[in-house]
């Protein structure tokens with residue numbers, strides 16, 4: 001049997017990228033086509049290694065070859081990825097900045113930021129994490145890094161900070177530079193300078209995603225981060241109670257202001273329901289149901305998922321080994337959320353680059 005590269009491209013031109021609503025060939029996602037007798041291999045370059053549609057796209061490619069050319073071709077599909085970016089993130093080497101925000105404190109914003117960063121890294125992406133929660137930096141504890149001090153060197157008269165590497169990601173926390181027992185009287189300009197240094201004076205190297213844990217509410221740090229660096233988008237964490245939702249809405253309003261204008265990648269509902277460890281099938285919606293989903297609908301943003309209220313989440317955070325690194329039902333919930341965030345980043349980039357319908 002003989003077939004040509006042109007036939008392969010024509011067949012794969014029928015496979016649509018479901019999020020970007022264009023075909024894989026137009027999007028330049030098909031590469032390395034090799035034909036050897038009745039054997040065919042090619043690569044599909046996804047927009048993120050955390051693509052939740054990976055299996056579906058691979059199947060669609062196989063079906064297209066079988067349907068449009070022949071059932072007898074032995075197809076090898078190499079699913080790979082190149083994380084997309086917009087023109088300039090303002091931090092050299094960093095492709096995407098993802099801000100994690102909440103209206104109220106204590107809703108689990110840091111827990112989500114940490115597990116999101118590690119979930120993205122688990123998929124194979126290069127990830128960094130900045131803890132910009134100047135009022136209560138909790139990331140050192142969640143990584144078992146209390147008291148750690150990153151190395152800083154002077155290069156040509158400028159300070160270069162080396163992010164700490166743990167569990168496969170690079171991280172910096174404002175907590176590494178402050179004494180946890182001393183309330184620091186941070187003032188506006190000092191806060192801005194300190195946070196900007198975490199971005200500008202650190203050797204982040206090449207990163208697909210830089211996740212930023214913002215302080216709760218809306219304030220100086222939000223303005224500094226969003227105005228100094230082109231943030232790809234913000235993820236909003238809320239709990240289901242009305243008070244939390246009302247505050248989350250205020251937070252969303254800030255990102256949507258003309259002067260800030262950061263796309264909302266979606267809403268995550270944390271502590272959505274309680275589930276006892278011995279009865280994981282049972283879900284008790286003790287704080288009410290669908291609050292996060294309704295908020296997402298109101299602001300016309302994607303709903304990225306629910307996380308249960310489970311002891312393992314707080315225990316793992318306190319023990320310095322975030323739950324996404326373990327193997328549990330809740331781990332899967334975090335992984336799904338990380339995939340959906342990566343998907344929304346890819347959509348935001350495609351829109352900004354005029355590549356999505």
Ligand SMILES: Nc1ncnc2c1ncn2[C@@H]1O[C@H](COP(=O)(O)OP(=O)(O)OP(=O)(O)O)[C@@H](O)[C@H]1O
Nearest residue numbers: 105106107108109110111136308309310313314317
């Ligand atoms: N889904 C959950 N189940 C159980 N405990 C949780 C869950 N999410 C967060 N926690 C716990 O709740 C506490 C607050 O979480 P976290 O520090 O992530 O919140 P935050 O919104 O970042 O708070 P802050 O106001 O300090 O910014 C922590 O002890 C954390 O382990």
